[in-house]
């Protein structure tokens with residue numbers, strides 16, 4: 001088993017380049033099934049979630065080559081298998097995007113229920129409601145979702161989501177792409193990766209408008225054609241490096257970002273005392289490591305992302321004063337890392353959806369274990385800012401979503417090693 005060993009105390013200096021967005025990549029690669037031909041996707045992050053997805057698509061007969069790092073060429077002309085191996089599908093959450101893609105192109109799909117980060121019960125009722133409204137018959141067992149064409153056939157419809165869901169918005173957008181008629185998704189999620197998926201599909205010939213607002217319209221087309229597309233930078237990876245510098249102190253230029261996507265995060269770090277300078281596609285952060293308290297409530301985009309909750313919490317544990325952190329997307333997310341931070345000396349009191357965090361002078365290194373992807377990233381940040389050595393276990397979670405995290409952290413002066421035990 002590999003672990004990360006982090007020796008705290010170094011300030012971070014230099015430049016770090018952000019990879020392509022994980023959550024965009026895991027939507028765009030299955031969306032290649034809709035293309036029915038060749039497409040080239042650039043700036044694909046080399047992370048384990050993407051590698052699993054590539055294995056899944058290959059097993060279904062999608063021709064895949066990787067002619068250079070971070071580039072994936074897919075040929076979905078001929079799928080040989082419409083069912084993906086359940087053992088691979090269960091390894092990652094976003095494999096449920098196969099449902100929307102297969103339903104749209106083949107009018108049927110049988111997909112095992114997904115895995116991924118288990119930081120909360122993560123229902124897919126809104127995805128299934130969308131498929132039903134598009135005319136699918138949905139059969140759900142404990143292990144599979146089976147979609148077939150209902151008796152009135154598949155066609156566009158108006159779908160109002162009961163909760164703002166990224167996954168449901170993505171899945172319904174995909175499902176509607178090749179169906180006749182117009183689909184309107186109301187109360188849609190507005191995350192940057194939803195806009196990225198719409199841009200990918202439109203580049204391939206789809207007719208999607210309104211992505212990035214709460215009403216997305218998809219006018220179905222008969223077929224897509226091939227093309228080349230470049231994935232946007234990862235908002236959460238960038239936010240993680242910014243939080244690391246804020247907590248550990250230093251001066252780092254975070255390159256290949258879209259500063260607009262980062263405002264919900266940088267505004268909070270600035271409030272806590274870090275200096276933020278925006279450039280066209282980079283953000284400089286300067287921090288003395290001496291932060292002050294703030295209040296954060298996670299919300300769907302453009303609010304503060306739940307995927308940055310754990311990282312900002314680490315900053316709060318070191319910020320002078322009492323901070324308040326409220327989770328409104330995944331209530332149980334605190335349990336993925338707060339006990340570990342408490343073992344490092346953090347003062348966190350959880351009361352339902354809210355954590356009250358009283359800043360301490362120092363955290364101290366400890367043996368900790370990641371319970372999910374972002375929790376793992378937060379424990380690394382805590383280790384960088386702590387006195388002494390922190391050993392982070394369960395790092396497979398971190399490697400699901402952070403490309404070359406050891407190399408990138410080391411390049412800005414962090415003392416972090418991956419050790420085989």
Ligand code: UD1
Nearest residue numbers: 023094122123124125126127163164165166167168307329
């Ligand atoms: C996506 C992200 C994940 C992020 C989350 C919230 C991907 C691959 N993953 O996850 O990193 O933490 O958005 O920003 O993009 N819900 C329902 N019914 C549904 C679907 C969702 O009740 O059918 C609820 C969920 O329980 C949750 C909320 O809606 O409380 C938001 O979930 P959703 O946006 O769907 O998250 P994911 O797409 O799973």
